[in-house]
Amino acid sequence: xxxxxxxxxxAEAELAGVLRWGFSELSLNKLATSLxxxxxxxxxxxxxxxxxxxxLFYRHYLFYKDSYLIHLFHTFTGLSIAYYNFGSQLxxxxxxxVLQFLILRLMGRTVTAVFTTFCFQMAYLLAGxxxxxxxxxxxxxxxxxxxxxxxxxxxxxxxxxxxxDQNSLSSEQQKYAIRGVPSLLEVxxxxxxxxxxxxxxxxxxxxxxxxxxxQLTDTPGRIPxxxxxxxxxxxxxxxxxxxxxxxxxxxxxxxxxxxxxENHDFWFRCMYMLxxxxxxxxxxxTCWLITEGVCILTGLGFNDFDENGKAKWDAxxxxxxxxxETNPRFTGTIASFNINTNAWVARYIFKxxxxxxxxxLSQGLSLLFLALWHGLHSGYLVCFQMEFLIVIVERxxxxxxxxxxxxxxxxxxxxxxxxxxxxxxxxxxxxxxYSMTGFSLFTWDKWLKVYKSVYFLGHIFFLSLLxxxxxxxxxxxxxxxxxxxxx
Numbered sequence: 001x002x003x004x005x006x007x008x009x010x011a012e013a014e015l016a017g018v019l020r021w022g023f024s025e026l027s028l029n030k031l032a033t034s035l036x037x038x039x040x041x042x043x044x045x046x047x048x049x050x051x052x053x054x055x056l057f058y059r060h061y062l063f064y065k066d067s068y069l070i071h072l073f074h075t076f077t078g079l080s081i082a083y084y085n086f087g088s089q090l091x092x093x094x095x096x097x098v099l100q101f102l103i104l105r106l107m108g109r110t111v112t113a114v115f116t117t118f119c120f121q122m123a124y125l126l127a128g129x130x131x132x133x134x135x136x137x138x139x140x141x142x143x144x145x146x147x148x149x150x151x152x153x154x155x156x157x158x159x160x161x162x163x164x165d166q167n168s169l170s171s172e173q174q175k176y177a178i179r180g181v182p183s184l185l186e187v188x189x190x191x192x193x194x195x196x197x198x199x200x201x202x203x204x205x206x207x208x209x210x211x212x213x214x215q216l217t218d219t220p221g222r223i224p225x226x227x228x229x230x231x232x233x234x235x236x237x238x239x240x241x242x243x244x245x246x247x248x249x250x251x252x253x254x255x256x257x258x259x260x261x262e263n264h265d266f267w268f269r270c271m272y273m274l275x276x277x278x279x280x281x282x283x284x285x286t287c288w289l290i291t292e293g294v295c296i297l298t299g300l301g302f303n304d305f306d307e308n309g310k311a312k313w314d315a316x317x318x319x320x321x322x323x324x325e326t327n328p329r330f331t332g333t334i335a336s337f338n339i340n341t342n343a344w345v346a347r348y349i350f351k352x353x354x355x356x357x358x359x360x361l362s363q364g365l366s367l368l369f370l371a372l373w374h375g376l377h378s379g380y381l382v383c384f385q386m387e388f389l390i391v392i393v394e395r396x397x398x399x400x401x402x403x404x405x406x407x408x409x410x411x412x413x414x415x416x417x418x419x420x421x422x423x424x425x426x427x428x429x430x431x432x433x434y435s436m437t438g439f440s441l442f443t444w445d446k447w448l449k450v451y452k453s454v455y456f457l458g459h460i461f462f463l464s465l466l467x468x469x470x471x472x473x474x475x476x477x478x479x480x481x482x483x484x485x486x487x
Contacts, residue, residue: 037245040085040139044198045241047081048287051195051294052234058298059223063214070212071189078192082144085198089141093148096124097191100152101184109163117156122372125149129376135443144198146373148191150344155187155205157348172347176204186212195294199287201318201340203300216299218311223299229313230297236321237289244282251279253440256450269454270430277433280440281337288318288338316340328424329398330390333432345370364388374439379447382438386458390431393462396469404476434458 032042054077062070082090100117107113128142154176161169161177169177182190182205190208191197210216217224253276255261261269295301295316303315323336334342345366353362371384401407411420434457438447451459 038139043085044139044287047085047198048290048294050081051291052230052297054194055230055294055297063217063223063299067212068185071185074189074193075185077194078197081194081197082141082192085139085144086141092124092128092141093145093191096121096145096148096152097188098184100155101182101187104156104159104182104187109160111160114156114160118153121149121152126372126376133376135446137440137442147197147200147202149373150202150341151191154202154344154348155182155190157352158205172351176206176347178205193300195291195298195300196316199291200338201288201291201295201316202344203295203316203340207300207315211298211300216302216315218302218305224302225311226296226299226301226313229301230293233289233293233296237286237293240282240286240289244279244286247279248283251276253280253437256437256441256453257446262453266454270457273433273437273454274426274430275433277431277436278429280433280436284338285319285321285324289321292316292318328421328428330387330394330428330432333428334387334391360392363391375442377442378444379438379440379442382447383435386431386435386438386462389462389466390435393465393469396473397465400469400473400476403473405478407476431458431461 028042029039032039037045058070058073062073079090079094082093099120103113103117103120107116125142125145128145132138132140132142155178158176158178159182161173162179164177166174166177186205186209189212190205193208196203207216219225255272256276261272264272292301296313301313301316303312306312318337318339318341320336320339323332327333327336349369350362350366353365356362356365367384367388368381371380374380401411410416434451434454437450441447441450
């Protein structure tokens with residue numbers, strides 16, 4: 001009888017556990033539906049916000065504790081977040097972290113180790129894209145894995161630089177070069193740090209080790225005074241989150257593919273593309289501002305002091321919000337958006353291709369790497385191809401205006417500057433939306449349909465300028481001999 005009773009109790013307990021799990025899943029599903037989001041998106045947002053209580057725990061209980069405890073805390077919390085979002089698929093990241101540690105230990109500070117790391121980590125990521133790809137944007141294990149891939153490639157290159165003579169390195173390379181030999185626990189803590197595991201930002205192993213060693217604080221010997229700066233970024237992130245949540249049901253990329261969009265007038269199609277092009281980036285802005293607040297709260301965002309002795313907390317800033325919102329140039333958007341990833345590509349790809357002897361070729365290959373890093377869809381290639389073209393044309397135009405006396409005088413007329421600014425911003429965000437169409441619609445049949453509906457305006461406009469501006473320059477810019485006579 002006792003065994004039967006125990007069996008009944010065990011069955012009831014198991015049933016209760018299943019019901020509790022079912023109700024929690026149901027409530028999360030309902031909440032996501034009521035917010036107009038997917039359950040995976042809601043899990044992602046919850047995980048990002050979880051960084052704040054974890055950062056507070058770290059500040060008050062672990063900041064000056066033994067390094068191994070901090071690494072364990074970061075590894076355990078990062079793995080827990082990975083499991084909450086992706087379940088057993090967390091093994092993908094775990095496998096890559098362990099294998100990366102073995103590559104460093106077995107191959108040492110060699111070119112072979114760097115080459116093996118680059119090929120393996122990128123191949124694993126691209127294979128993940130290939131086997132999980134759909135025609136829509138899905139939140140799956142490849143999302144944080146692309147962040148991890150850059151971390152581990154950067155780790156291998158910095159470890160390689162650490163074995164070189166310091167005099168052979170640039171000042172930037174000296175800053176990031178790893179002189180010691182990282183342990184498995186250190187690599188795991190660096191990889192799974194809860195404030196950056198899901199969506200970034202990128203940071204170096206040396207910067208992470210300064211955090212663990214308690215060096216990233218504005219008051220040595222005490223926890224950093226970073227609560228207010230962290231809350232400011234959190235508050236700004238919440239503003240973008242609310243705005244995106246309210247407007248996202250009304251401004252979607254799916255509308256591009258409807259007959260209603262195609263049947264509207266050309267000016268409407270362009271205006272919708274302009275507004276959407278600005279709005280679509282806000283989901284990224286939201287995530288990066290909130291995670292930046294987590295990094296600041298832990299101290300990872302500490303970036304020394306300015307000339308007035310005030311602490312700077314922008315080491316992990318992925319957004320320059322004011323520049324992003326006000327600058328009328330494409331290069332301004334690039335400089336203000338996804339800053340740490342762009343800095344990573346500049347440091348480990350663009351500058352390492354200096355031996356090619358061509359800045360344009362290095363930039364083109366860097367953008368090709370970025371396109372592949374984002375995924376295998378043709379839309380990514382189209383997006384970064386447009387970025388390459390637009391930046392070249394924009395530089396040509398800026399150089400023409402600067403070197404032409406007539407255009408310089410016209411551009412400096414105060415009363416006309418608001419008009420010029422409005423025209424620049426219109427061109428800027430219209431063609432930002434044009435470029436982002438491929439990025440967001442992924443497959444060629446979708447983005448091609450949209451480009452046809454606006455008559456390939458972006459390609460025609462910038463390709464035309466690419467060939468016309470050199471001739472305009474010959475007419476508008478005096479030769480040096482003429483300039484000397486004028487002087």
